[in-house]
Amino acid sequence: MSVDIAPRLPARPFRWRLSRLTPLIWVGPAVVLIGVVVILPVIVMIQSSLQKISPDGFVLGDAGFNNFTKLFAEPAFVGVLLRTAIWTIGVVVVTMVISLALAQLFNARFPGRRFARWALIVPWAASVMMTALIFRWALDSNNGAINVVLNRLGLLDAFNSNESAWLGNPPAAFGWMMLVAIFVSLPFSTYAILSGLQSIPEEIYEAADLDGATKWSRYRAITLPLLRPAIIVAVLINVINVFNSFPIIWEMTRGGPAYATSTTTTFMFTLKQSFIGESAAMSVINFAIVIIIVVIYLRSTRWKDQVD
Incomplete structure (x- = not known):
């Protein structure tokens, strides 16, 4: 007859088990917030895209993929997608190029630098609308002030309605809207890159100077590689914000005339007035496009290497 003489481990005290749950006190509210603000609306959005909904908001039954079929058949759909791509890529690229130059300027010492930094915050602090x-x-x-100034400078014919009606001309209106989007996007991008510049140790530049490096070679071989984490964050936030931008387009042109200046966001809002199911389908496509863009960008930039 064998006797089990193996020592028994002491029971875990209740206080020790309770302490392991302590992180949930801090993480729990964030998880609940994400569930209510992000996950739940996404579920409702997908559900609505598969339902037949009246203009008054009443659910009339299942629609399957009919909403998506009708959306793809909309005459303006392809043009809106192409315009959204031009809008997003154009605004983000120009914003990042200007932000790199502004960040380099604000990182240097010059009289009035603090005032200039404060002034840059104004477009960011002000309401986009x-x-x-x-x-x-x-x-x-x-x-309008712009037409008055151009007319006094002799650069605009006040009697030529085609030249003076900026927002009535789709190409001109779209260009002005992109300019406004760049204007309001510059502060965040500039400060994100500026924070990256200020985190670069001066010793690296001093060592490069001893090796005879020029300013351009220092910027290309030292500054830009070390700025990659800041640039990744700035580009991602800008892509999401610009892609989903609504107030600029809606307040300036309402997406018109005839969707000529509309992006997927304003197109979705316009559809909502009469075709809620199609609008929900457009929302699903918008959400999928953003996820795909973020995943492709993160994979192409190897963001995990930057974090490590």
Whole structure:
């Protein structure tokens, strides 16, 4: 007869087990917030895209993929997608190029640097809708400030309605909207890159100077590689913000005339007035496009290597 003489481990005290649950106190509210604010709306959005919904908001039954079929058959759908791509890529690329130059400028010492940094915050701190309204008023064809100045400089014929009606001409209106989007996107990108510049040790530049490196070679071989984490963050946030931008386009042109200046976001909102199911389908496509863009960008930039 054998006797089990193996020593028994002491029971875990209740306080020790309770301490392992302590992180949930800190993580729990964030998880609940994400579930309510992000996951739940996504579920409702996908569910709505598969339902037949009246303009009054009543669910009339299942629609399957009919909403997507009708959306793809919309005459303006392809043009809106192409315009959204031009809008997003153009604004983000120009914003990042200008932000790199501004960050380099603000990183240098010059009289009034603090005031200049404060001034850059203004487009970021101000309401985007308010900024769009100011530009819309400035571009008014009759008495807008921009037309008045151009006319006094002799650069604009006040009697030529085609030249003065900026927001009535789709290419000109789209260009002005992109300019406004760049204007409001610059502060965040510039400060993100500026924080990256200030984290680069001066000793690296001193060593490069001893090796006879030029300013351009230092920037290309030292500054840009070390700025990659900051650039990745700035580009991702800008892509998401610009792609989903609504106030600028809506306040300046309402996406018109005839969807000529509309992106997927304003197109989705316009569809919502009469075709809620199609609008929900457009929302699903928007969400999928953003996820695909983020995944492709993160994989192409090897963001895990930057974090490690």
